[in-house]
Amino acid sequence: MPNYPILAEAGGMAHFAGRFFRDGFRPRYEVSEWLYQCYVIGYQSLPLVGVTGFIMGIVLTLQSRPTMAQFGAESWIPAMVGLTIIREMGPIITALIFAGKIGSSIGAELGSMRVTEQIDAMEVSGTNPFKYLVVTRVLATTLMLPVLTLLADAIALYASYIGLNMRGVTTLALFVNNVLSRLAFGDVLPAFIKTFFFGFAVGLIGCYKGFYADKGTEGVGQAANSAVVVSSLVIFILDLVAVQLTGLLGLN
Amino acid sequence: MQPDPSLAPTPAAPPARLPVAPAEPVLMVEHVDKSFGDNHVLRDFSLALHRGENVVVLGKSGSGKSVLIKCIIGLLLPDAGRITVLGQDVTGLGHQQMDELRARVGFLFQSNALYDSMTVRENLLFPLRRHWLRHRRAEEDALVREVLDDVGLAHTATLMPAELSGGMRKRIALARTLILRPDIILYDEPTTGLDPVTSREISHLIRAVQQKYNASALIISHDMSCVRLTADRVALLLDGRCYADGRYEELAASADPRIHEFFA
Numbered sequence: 001m002p003n004y005p006i007l008a009e010a011g012g013m014a015h016f017a018g019r020f021f022r023d024g025f026r027p028r029y030e031v032s033e034w035l036y037q038c039y040v041i042g043y044q045s046l047p048l049v050g051v052t053g054f055i056m057g058i059v060l061t062l063q064s065r066p067t068m069a070q071f072g073a074e075s076w077i078p079a080m081v082g083l084t085i086i087r088e089m090g091p092i093i094t095a096l097i098f099a100g101k102i103g104s105s106i107g108a109e110l111g112s113m114r115v116t117e118q119i120d121a122m123e124v125s126g127t128n129p130f131k132y133l134v135v136t137r138v139l140a141t142t143l144m145l146p147v148l149t150l151l152a153d154a155i156a157l158y159a160s161y162i163g164l165n166m167r168g169v170t171t172l173a174l175f176v177n178n179v180l181s182r183l184a185f186g187d188v189l190p191a192f193i194k195t196f197f198f199g200f201a202v203g204l205i206g207c208y209k210g211f212y213a214d215k216g217t218e219g220v221g222q223a224a225n226s227a228v229v230v231s232s233l234v235i236f237i238l239d240l241v242a243v244q245l246t247g248l249l250g251l252n
Numbered sequence: 253m254q255p256d257p258s259l260a261p262t263p264a265a266p267p268a269r270l271p272v273a274p275a276e277p278v279l280m281v282e283h284v285d286k287s288f289g290d291n292h293v294l295r296d297f298s299l300a301l302h303r304g305e306n307v308v309v310l311g312k313s314g315s316g317k318s319v320l321i322k323c324i325i326g327l328l329l330p331d332a333g334r335i336t337v338l339g340q341d342v343t344g345l346g347h348q349q350m351d352e353l354r355a356r357v358g359f360l361f362q363s364n365a366l367y368d369s370m371t372v373r374e375n376l377l378f379p380l381r382r383h384w385l386r387h388r389r390a391e392e393d394a395l396v397r398e399v400l401d402d403v404g405l406a407h408t409a410t411l412m413p414a415e416l417s418g419g420m421r422k423r424i425a426l427a428r429t430l431i432l433r434p435d436i437i438l439y440d441e442p443t444t445g446l447d448p449v450t451s452r453e454i455s456h457l458i459r460a461v462q463q464k465y466n467a468s469a470l471i472i473s474h475d476m477s478c479v480r481l482t483a484d485r486v487a488l489l490l491d492g493r494c495y496a497d498g499r500y501e502e503l504a505a506s507a508d509p510r511i512h513e514f515f516a
């Protein structure tokens with residue numbers, strides 16, 4: 001029988017996701033651990049996401065300015081940058097940064113716990129390690145990435161306003177008015193919804209890789225590495241699916 | 253890194269003893285088979301552990317000792333056979349019943365399995381809280397103090413596992429199993445990776461725990477010093493089967509070359 005590791009991996013992840021939905025919503029609820037993970041995953045990622053958002057906004061503005069100036073369309077920069085950030089750049093860049101920081105951290109932490117028998121010890125101590133470790137982390141990443149994306153979008157737009165004022169003069173009120181006048185419901189909502197899926201993918205893949213890490217320190221490194229690689233790839237695939245879906249729904 | 257408290261007073265090991273009258277069995281392993289693919293680790297393995305007794309399962313590395321102990325605690329499922337712990341067949345228990353049973357069975361992992369992100373105190377309280385055995389803060393403090401005193405590490409409650417030496421971690425892992433006052437303690441290679449002095453201290457500690465709590469113990473080991481100091485009875489695991497079962501002195505005097513090579 002032919003051996004297809006990619007299919008086996010995809011099947012393993014699908015089974016893992018099925019277990020999340022089957023076990024995750026039954027008591028006992030690990031509320032305090034979930035809140036702690038929200039703090040670790042959300043709050044502690046804020047500086048990195050904020051800096052990335054700031055650089056993204058200012059670079060996008062400074063790079064597009066010369067081209068827009070050639071066509072005498074400088075007044076369109078806020079609307080163009082706003083649409084680009086909110087629809088695509090904000091969610092995707094934040095998700096990729098999030099995958100790098102949180103996906104690898106979850107993969108390494110759970111992998112290390114597996115290798116040192118801490119997950120077995122948890123089970124022996126009357127704790128369902130899947131609920132305590134996996135469900136709490138996946139729920140935290142699913143809920144925190146949208147929040148981080150909104151903050152990154154806001155910081156990027158403010159950086160864009162600063163970028164515009166580096167080479168000219170624009171008031172904040174005019175900048176905000178220009179951005180909002182070109183934004184529609186179909187620009188904001190699908191972009192916001194897809195970040196929940198990105199967050200879910202990062203958490204689930206990080207947990208899957210760590211939870212089933214092979215024995216030894218090499219396995220921990222591989223878990224961390226493949227958590228980032230696979231979740232980054234899945235983020236792009238989900239983004240492609242989201243674009244197709246919003247197109248079918250007439251929201252593009 | 254804290255110094256290992258090798259000077260901490262540890263009671264002298266009492267001589268190995270056999271219960272005067274056969275006590276009730278608290279753990280029965282009957283005709284257990286366990287394979288991983290083509291690798292048959294356990295074949296028709298049987299063993300009994302009685303109340304208040306220390307039994308050492310002796311065998312070569314990779315002979316299936318750890319697999320046996322993981323089958324007993326329900327981390328692995330045997331392919332065939334029956335394992336009865338405190339009157340309950342572990343192969344047929346649901347999650348909740350298994351958790352209730354595990355509250356009465358302590359497990360000391362070979363790697364200690366202390367939670368890196370928690371202090372010693374939090375490590376000790378984790379099983380207590382997870383088994384819904386909630387206590388007031390003062391009661392928790394008293395329990396932590398008592399088990400830390402038992403293992404001679406009263407000063408370590410606020411330390412992180414990374415700040416402890418190998419022998420200290422082993423003691424804290426033992427304290428974590430003791431806090432639930434288990435009827436049975438399963439030790440997976442309790443002296444592996446320790447120097448001879450610390451290894452002897454841990455063996456003495458296993459004896460002291462048996463005396464204080466009257467807990468039965470199944471000890472997986474290939475360290476003959478540990479076997480000699482802790483065993484009331486020794487079961488020799490060879491080729492997946494219980495090849496021999498008897499007191500240390502009996503097996504040590506055996507003329508069978510397969511038994512003799514362990515005691516030579």
